[in-house]
Amino acid sequence: MIRKELVAASAEPLILSLLARGESYGYAIIQEVKARSDGKLQWTDGMLYPVLHRMEHRGLIKARWGESETGRKRKYYSLKKDGKAAMAKHHEQWSLVHSVLAGLRKEQYV
């Protein structure tokens, strides 16, 4: 399992990156993250919603109520312009951390 501090820090970039592919809703976001991480990134399902609402308040994403294929009410989220900018910044920062780590790891095997 991944440490909870890392899970918390990665929530926003993951949500933004998923929404960059198109609008989505809470349940689908959780399933997608779970599938892509082979179940290693575990979120407490309900905790996603305060995060989504906070991102909505900050103007990173917007929401609309829609319906599922079976007619159930669903709240769909999509990326806003500020969200795209925030995502680019996250990618830049995470890439930097990754490259530093990868470089240091490589040096250990030289």
Added chain:
Amino acid sequence: MFDLEKAIAEWRRQMLAAGIKTPVPLEELESHLREELERQMQSGLGIEQAFETATRKIGQARALKSEFEKNDVSIGARFVELTGIAWGVIAGVFSLWTLLLLFTFQEANWFGRMLGLVAIALTVSSWRYGYRVLPVIRHQHVRTVIGFACCAASIVWMGTFVKLILPSLVVLPMKVDTSPTRLMVSFIWAWTVAATLASTAHGLKKVVSRQDQPAIS
């Protein structure tokens, strides 16, 4: 016999009792619960077991409430924020209007015009980037009090400027340079001070929301 709708109604009641506000968060959580229930039942679980698994995965009401609470904005905080924004808009409009007068006033010199432009640039920067130099104050009440004090100081400052400083600039021509250019530049700078103070209320909230990390796991 397990009654699913009754169980969901009870779950809603527990969420409400814990303080999860309706309609949006609870509706959204229920929609999630029903999706998870379907999925669990499709994977072969019985209805009762599926319900228990789905509610456990959603999380405890108290923990959820405490996370949702971080998004809540008190009436005082909203009032201060709106006052700050309104005052910032007024400052911007008056500054730009005076700057326009300054640029259309033929006797105005370029130094005065540049000073006016610098003041406007400072106003815009304080609203756009000012939050970066502000401290992170996580306690909403403290932020509201500081924001309120800044807004009040800003309004008092403009009152003092218009009531006391501006008339003295006009009335005492022998003591102070009262050229129209000087008056207009002083006016723009007075609004810049007011707008910068007002931007603090807005900035204190922004700096916190930029740094807060979610408790998602």
